[in-house]
Amino acid sequence: MNKDFLTTEHFSTAELKGLIDHAVALKSDRLATKPLSGKSIALVFFNPSLRTRASMQIGIYELGGNAVILEPGGTSWTLEHREGVVMDGNKTEHLNEFVRVLERYVSAIGVRTFAALEDWETERTDPILKAFARYASIPIINLESAMHHPCQSMADMMTIREHLGTQKKKVLLTWAWHPKPLPMAVPNSFALAAAQFGHDLRIAHPKGYELDDALLGQIQSQAAANGGSVEFTNDPDEAFNGIEVVYAKSFGSKNFYGDPEGEIRERALYRDKWIVDDAKMSKTADARFMHCLPVRRNVIVTDSVIDSPNSIVVDEAENRLHIQKAIMTELIK
Amino acid sequence: MNKDFLTTEHFSTAELKGLIDHAVALKSDRLATKPLSGKSIALVFFNPSLRTRASMQIGIYELGGNAVILEPGGTSWTLEHREGVVMDGNKTEHLNEFVRVLERYVSAIGVRTFAALEDWETERTDPILKAFARYASIPIINLESAMHHPCQSMADMMTIREHLGTQKKKVLLTWAWHPKPLPMAVPNSFALAAAQFGHDLRIAHPKGYELDDALLGQIQSQAAANGGSVEFTNDPDEAFNGIEVVYAKSFGSKNFYGDPEGEIRERALYRDKWIVDDAKMSKTADARFMHCLPVRRNVIVTDSVIDSPNSIVVDEAENRLHIQKAIMTELIK
Amino acid sequence: MNKDFLTTEHFSTAELKGLIDHAVALKSDRLATKPLSGKSIALVFFNPSLRTRASMQIGIYELGGNAVILEPGGTSWTLEHREGVVMDGNKTEHLNEFVRVLERYVSAIGVRTFAALEDWETERTDPILKAFARYASIPIINLESAMHHPCQSMADMMTIREHLGTQKKKVLLTWAWHPKPLPMAVPNSFALAAAQFGHDLRIAHPKGYELDDALLGQIQSQAAANGGSVEFTNDPDEAFNGIEVVYAKSFGSKNFYGDPEGEIRERALYRDKWIVDDAKMSKTADARFMHCLPVRRNVIVTDSVIDSPNSIVVDEAENRLHIQKAIMTELIK
Numbered sequence: 001m002n003k004d005f006l007t008t009e010h011f012s013t014a015e016l017k018g019l020i021d022h023a024v025a026l027k028s029d030r031l032a033t034k035p036l037s038g039k040s041i042a043l044v045f046f047n048p049s050l051r052t053r054a055s056m057q058i059g060i061y062e063l064g065g066n067a068v069i070l071e072p073g074g075t076s077w078t079l080e081h082r083e084g085v086v087m088d089g090n091k092t093e094h095l096n097e098f099v100r101v102l103e104r105y106v107s108a109i110g111v112r113t114f115a116a117l118e119d120w121e122t123e124r125t126d127p128i129l130k131a132f133a134r135y136a137s138i139p140i141i142n143l144e145s146a147m148h149h150p151c152q153s154m155a156d157m158m159t160i161r162e163h164l165g166t167q168k169k170k171v172l173l174t175w176a177w178h179p180k181p182l183p184m185a186v187p188n189s190f191a192l193a194a195a196q197f198g199h200d201l202r203i204a205h206p207k208g209y210e211l212d213d214a215l216l217g218q219i220q221s222q223a224a225a226n227g228g229s230v231e232f233t234n235d236p237d238e239a240f241n242g243i244e245v246v247y248a249k250s251f252g253s254k255n256f257y258g259d260p261e262g263e264i265r266e267r268a269l270y271r272d273k274w275i276v277d278d279a280k281m282s283k284t285a286d287a288r289f290m291h292c293l294p295v296r297r298n299v300i301v302t303d304s305v306i307d308s309p310n311s312i313v314v315d316e317a318e319n320r321l322h323i324q325k326a327i328m329t330e331l332i333k
Numbered sequence: 334m335n336k337d338f339l340t341t342e343h344f345s346t347a348e349l350k351g352l353i354d355h356a357v358a359l360k361s362d363r364l365a366t367k368p369l370s371g372k373s374i375a376l377v378f379f380n381p382s383l384r385t386r387a388s389m390q391i392g393i394y395e396l397g398g399n400a401v402i403l404e405p406g407g408t409s410w411t412l413e414h415r416e417g418v419v420m421d422g423n424k425t426e427h428l429n430e431f432v433r434v435l436e437r438y439v440s441a442i443g444v445r446t447f448a449a450l451e452d453w454e455t456e457r458t459d460p461i462l463k464a465f466a467r468y469a470s471i472p473i474i475n476l477e478s479a480m481h482h483p484c485q486s487m488a489d490m491m492t493i494r495e496h497l498g499t500q501k502k503k504v505l506l507t508w509a510w511h512p513k514p515l516p517m518a519v520p521n522s523f524a525l526a527a528a529q530f531g532h533d534l535r536i537a538h539p540k541g542y543e544l545d546d547a548l549l550g551q552i553q554s555q556a557a558a559n560g561g562s563v564e565f566t567n568d569p570d571e572a573f574n575g576i577e578v579v580y581a582k583s584f585g586s587k588n589f590y591g592d593p594e595g596e597i598r599e600r601a602l603y604r605d606k607w608i609v610d611d612a613k614m615s616k617t618a619d620a621r622f623m624h625c626l627p628v629r630r631n632v633i634v635t636d637s638v639i640d641s642p643n644s645i646v647v648d649e650a651e652n653r654l655h656i657q658k659a660i661m662t663e664l665i666k
Numbered sequence: 667m668n669k670d671f672l673t674t675e676h677f678s679t680a681e682l683k684g685l686i687d688h689a690v691a692l693k694s695d696r697l698a699t700k701p702l703s704g705k706s707i708a709l710v711f712f713n714p715s716l717r718t719r720a721s722m723q724i725g726i727y728e729l730g731g732n733a734v735i736l737e738p739g740g741t742s743w744t745l746e747h748r749e750g751v752v753m754d755g756n757k758t759e760h761l762n763e764f765v766r767v768l769e770r771y772v773s774a775i776g777v778r779t780f781a782a783l784e785d786w787e788t789e790r791t792d793p794i795l796k797a798f799a800r801y802a803s804i805p806i807i808n809l810e811s812a813m814h815h816p817c818q819s820m821a822d823m824m825t826i827r828e829h830l831g832t833q834k835k836k837v838l839l840t841w842a843w844h845p846k847p848l849p850m851a852v853p854n855s856f857a858l859a860a861a862q863f864g865h866d867l868r869i870a871h872p873k874g875y876e877l878d879d880a881l882l883g884q885i886q887s888q889a890a891a892n893g894g895s896v897e898f899t900n901d902p903d904e905a906f907n908g909i910e911v912v913y914a915k916s917f918g919s920k921n922f923y924g925d926p927e928g929e930i931r932e933r934a935l936y937r938d939k940w941i942v943d944d945a946k947m948s949k950t951a952d953a954r955f956m957h958c959l960p961v962r963r964n965v966i967v968t969d970s971v972i973d974s975p976n977s978i979v980v981d982e983a984e985n986r987l988h989i990q991k992a993i994m995t996e997l998i999k
Contacts (some may be wrong), residue, residue: 031371038697040724050426051434054401058373058438061399066727068720086964088845093716093960097979101717101959104984105724179421293434294426298419313430318437364704383759384767387734391706391771394732512754626767627759631752646763651770 004133004140005327006126007148008193009218013226016196020158022326023319035329036065039107043069043143046113046128051293052143052151055321056110063325068106072098081131095128099135108139108332115146115183120257123147124212139331141324147212149185151327152292153193155319160199160245162319163288163312168198168228170285172243174236175205176300177271181252181263186292188215190247191230195219198226204239206270209253236274240283247290248276248300276301281310288312337466337473338660339459340481341526342551346559349529353491355659356652368662369398372440376402376476379446379461384626385476385484388654389443396658401439405431414464428461432468441472441665448479448516453590456480457545472664474657480545482518484660485625486526488652493532493578495652496621496645501531501561503618505576507569508538509633510604514585514596519625521548523580524563528552531559537572539603542586569607573616580623581609581633609634614643621645670799670806671993672792673814674859675884679892682862686824688992689985701995702731705773709735709809712779712794717959718809718817721987722776729991734772738764747797761794765801774805774998781812781849786923789813790878805997807990813878815851817993818958819859821985826865826911828985829954829978834864834894836951838909840902841871842966843937847918847929852958854881856913857896861885864892870905872936875919902940906949913956914942914966942967947976954978 002010011019026032041060045053053069060067072079079098080091087094102109113128129145142150160169171194173187187203188211194201201223203211210216223230233239240246256263275298281287289301289311297303306313335343344352359365374393378386386402393400405412412431413424420427435442446461462478475483493502504527506520520536521544527534534556536544543549556563566572573579589596608631614620622634622644630636639646668676677685692698707726711719719735726733738745745764746757753760768775779794795811808816826835837860839853853869854877860867867889869877876882882896889896899905906912922929941964947953955967955977963969972979 038728040727042720050403050405050431054375054403054435054438057401058399061373062371066724068723070716070720072716080963084964084969087962088965092962094963096963097959097961097983098716100980101983102720104980105720105987293430295430296420296425297413297427297429298417299421303417314433314437317430317434321438383736383738383764387708387736387768387771390734391732394706395704626763628763629753629758630746630760630762631750632754636750647766647770650763650767654771 001330003331005150005331006129006133006140006142006145008150008153008189008196013196016154016157016193019154019323019326019330020161022329023158023322026325027322030062033329034064036060036063036107036332039332040066040068040105041108041110041328041332042102042106043067043110044112045069045071049112051317051320052112055324056143059321059325059328063328081128095131096135099132103136103138106138108141108328109136110141110143111145112143113145115185117181117183117252117260118258120254123257141327141331144185146183147185147188149189150193151320151324152186153189154323154327155316156190156247156290157193157197158319158323159290159312159316162315164244168200169244170202170242171199171245171247172202172204172239173247173249174239174274174276175209176248176250176274176276177267178250178296178299181256181260181267182250184211184251187211187249187251190249191219192222195222195228195230196226198228200229202231202233202239202243204233204236206274207234208255208266209251212254237280237283240280243284243287245290246276246281246284246287249292250300275299276305278302278304281305286310290316293317334663338483338664339462339466339473339475339478341483341486341522341529346529349487349490349526352487352656352659352663353494355662356491356655359658360655363395367397369393369396369440369665372665373399373401373438374441374443374661374665375435375439376400376443377445378402378404382445384650384653385445388657389476392654392658392661396661414461428464429468432465436469436471439471441474441661442469443474443476444478445476446478448518450514450516450585450593451591453587456590474660474664477518479516480518480521482522483526484653484657485519486522487656487660488649489523489580489623490526490530491652491656492623492645492649495648497577501533502577503535503575504532504578504580505535505537505572506580506582507572507607507609508542509581509583509607509609510600511583511629511632512597514589514593514600515583517544517584520544520582520584523582524552525555528555528561528563529559531561533562535564535566535572535576537566537569539607540567541588541599542584545587570613570616573613576617576620578623579609579614579617579620582625583633608632609638611635611637614638619643623649626650667996669997671816671997672795672799672806672808672811674816674819674855674862679862682820682823682859685820685989685992685996686827688995689824689988692991693988696728699995700730702726702729702773702998705998706732706734706771707774707776707994708768708772709733709776710778711735711737715778717983717986718778721990722809725987725991725994729994747794761797762801765798769802769804772804774807774994775802776807776809777811778809779811781851783847783849783918783926784924786920789923807993807997810851812849813851813854815855815958816859817986817990818852819855820989820993821982822856822913822956823859823863824985824989825956825978825982828981830910834866835910836868836908837865837911837913838868838870838905839913839915840905840940840942841875842914842916842940842942843933844916844962844965847922847926847933848916850877850917853877853915853917856915857885858888861888861894861896862892864894866895868897868899868905868909870899870902872940873900874921874932875917878920903946903949906946909950909953911956912942912947912950912953915958916966941965942971944968944970947971952976956982959983
């Protein structure tokens with residue numbers, strides 16, 4: 001198995017399904033094994049967190065280990081990740097030393113580093129996450145990077161399987177309005193994992209909100225290889241027809257990286273049309289509603305939908321704990 | 334017993350005395366039992382903390398459990414607690430999801446959420462704390478809310494019993510000057526607990542610094558039911574006559590919520606008259622001096638009083654640890 | 667042995683060598699003993715940290731204990747350390763109560779409190795660290811104060827011994843340019859420990875960057891007592907001749923405390939001359955390169971030197987973990 005957990009692309013569908021089997025077992029007996037006993041795991045947060053911070057810290061505890069939380073720029077130093085730089089600016093430490101020192105202390109490093117939404121061509125390559133993986137000989141676990149959030153998408157796949165079984169489903173990834181542009185890591189990883197698990201995936205967003213071209217290529221080849229399909233629409237109403245799983249997520253347009261004001265003007269056009277409400281849900285095949293959380297109520301989704309019995313957002317968040325414990329158990333030896 | 338520990342009002346005097354018995358036992362053998370073994374407890378801090386953060390984290394460790402600290406707006410997201418709101422402002426997550434997700438991970442949630450001193454009619458109802466209790470099926474422990482600090486007042490009652498025995502005492506709650514207005518949670522909870530434990534309570538403050546009317550009603554009925562009494566004075570010198578326990582605390586006036594500048598001008602009139610000094614202490618019946626800490630020296634109390642043998646502020650702070658361990662042991666099953 | 671670990675000056679060379687023996691043993695079996703089982707240790711950070719925070723937290727875990735991190739002014743209150751003050755300013759708690767309460771909860775307190783570089787005559791006496799030691803009856807461990815960083819210097823001595831054996835070495839402490847003035851704790855403690863371990867110490871810096879006079883007196887008497895020597899130079903090239911260990915560190919001039927802009931203009935004169943590069947390293951006797959980290963690459967040291975096989979900065983950082991575990995094991999009973 002791959003040393004790191006950076007994106008599900010690095011794992012076969014069989015491996016990913018095995019991780020979910022493992023997570024299901026851990027969910028039924030949370031304190032069954034202590035494979036991390038005596039081990040410490042660093043959790044490096046460049047950005048805020050609730051579910052990830054809590055679920056990782058608790059997962060490590062339940063596996064017998066010790067979580068060490070570091071916040072570069074907050075409780076720790078600011079970090080440079082580019083090679084060969086003369087560090088006479090505002091960065092006080094290089095990732096090279098940061099990672100090579102940490103791995104003397106800990107058995108794995110979890111990293112959260114959001115997109116800054118400033119420079120598409122750079123950020124689409126996930127440079128900070130990749131620098132961690134390059135400098136480290138121990139496992140690096142992606143806790144949401146500029147382009148991927150594989151722990152989330154694996155919890156998503158586990159939750160779909162729990163509620164709807166192992167057969168492929170008609171799954172909608174739908175854009176929603178949000179007052180400001182957000183990173184694309186969650187939709188990227190959800191779409192990729194849905195394709196790897198062979199679901200029939202529909203992706204709906206306004207024109208201009210297309211996902212990354214190279215990623216779309218991966219998604220289409222994974223769908224083909226795993227018996228699924230991918231289709232696209234810019235119509236927020238037709239999108240819901242016949243769907244069994246609605247996955248809502250707001251994200252920014254790659255065309256507006258570096259221009260947040262332009263993005264905010266652009267997206268304002270779509271505010272009322274893209275909210276997930278009862279009218280849209282009524283077009284589905286009794287679909288489950290999913291969102292990675294945090295979610296803005298009555299902006300992304302109405303109270304009536306998220307509070308309905310078909311809403312499985314809390315199960316989805318709970319499964320973050322179990323799948324992350326499975327991932328840590330497999331990777332950290 | 335009540336599911337939550339929000340205010341001592343929800344517990345009988347017998348239950349409260351039982352918690353102190355339990356805390357005394359835990360104090361004599363801090364590592365005696367591990368009822369939280371394998372369990373995680375979330376500590377949610379909207380405000381800074383020393384004693385609470387350290388004593389809760391250590392208490393959970395000593396009981397065998399795992400403390401998870403979350404700081405909404407700091408390391409976590411900002412939280413909306415009102416229902417039905419269109420969340421297009423600066424709050425990124427709703428307490429509904431925050432609490433319902435957390436309870437999948439943890440066995441109880443401790444919450445610190447101070448009064449903002451902006452809107453008396455709203456804040457006097459403790460809306461954020463109550464929202465936690467409403468959304469949660471697991472125990473919510475109040476680590477100081479807008480109106481109550483029951484872990485503090487229980488440590489206070491335990492400390493009085495340790496130093497002066499179980500019989501009722503003449504107890505003074507006295508206001509003091511502070512450069513800016515502070516919340517009323519500590520005086521509220523101290524006065525309520527003193528009445529529930531049947532002490533003869535005197536409350537001293539300048540005119541205009543009265544406690545909440547409904548709370549005063551509770552205090553008087555509790556005093557009557559438990560063999561104690563309540564009296565009031567606006568005279569900072571007479572207040573100390575014959576007293577056995579002096580409990581000092583600065584707090585803001587409910588009449589100046591939303592007007593901190595007006596409050597600061599008003600309270601300036603009382604600065605020199607209300608400090609606890611040797612002259613006032615000499616009028617007491619060899620009273621013990623208490624304060625919840627943090628305390629501003631030579632502002633609330635002189636060095637000579639807080640450094641005297643009659644000062645029991647450090648014992649009082651220590652007992653936070655033991656009473657909180659007792660509360661967690663009773664509530665978390 | 668001294669109650670506290672504030673500076674190596676309080677310990678004999680035999681005691682210091684014994685700590686390194688102990689650390690070497692712990693390094694070979696990190697989970698060998700649990701002397702801190704059931705005990706909590708407070709780590710008080712007035713300043714940011716990576717290595718110290720992670721290595722202390724992990725060391726405490728590996729010894730069986732519980733680390734409690736407090737950040738005065740961040741997650742905790744702001745602290746006053748002067749005695750007799752009327753606390754009507756911006757400090758909300760006195761160190762007296764802070765320390766006396768904490769020691770009811772924990773078995774030792776680690777403290778990080780950097781120099782502010784504002785008032786040399788005050789800061790050279792390490793007033794905040796000393797106030798912790800004065801109020802506490804439990805061990806205080808210096809995690810870098812205004813004038814000392816003894817955990818770092820002990821890790822440094824351990825690293826020299828690991829790589830070059832127990833015999834005395836020709837050791838260079840060399841100043842380097844940095845965009846802003848930094849505290850002197852690391853060079854102070856390194857020079858003192860090198861003298862206590864009997865090395866032949868050369869100290870190189872531009873004119874005006876002399877260490878504290880009283881400290882230099884200690885260093886010279888320790889060198890004399892332990893069979894070593896101390897010499898000084900202002901020439902950044904001659905400094906490297908025949909050296910076996912290069913220890914680079916930028917630090918501010920005591921003559922510019924309170925005048926950071928003046929310091930920045932002054933030090934700009936030395937930027938290019940004082941970087942550790944291949945040309946300087948080629949004059950040494952195949953010297954090892956050391957730095958306490960964080961280090962600015964191509965400012966303090968070139969990539970080619972820090973990435974060379976002679977660079978032992980990561981070993982040095984790793985040894986922080988082991989030596990701190992030895993110090994805690996010896997002090998905390």
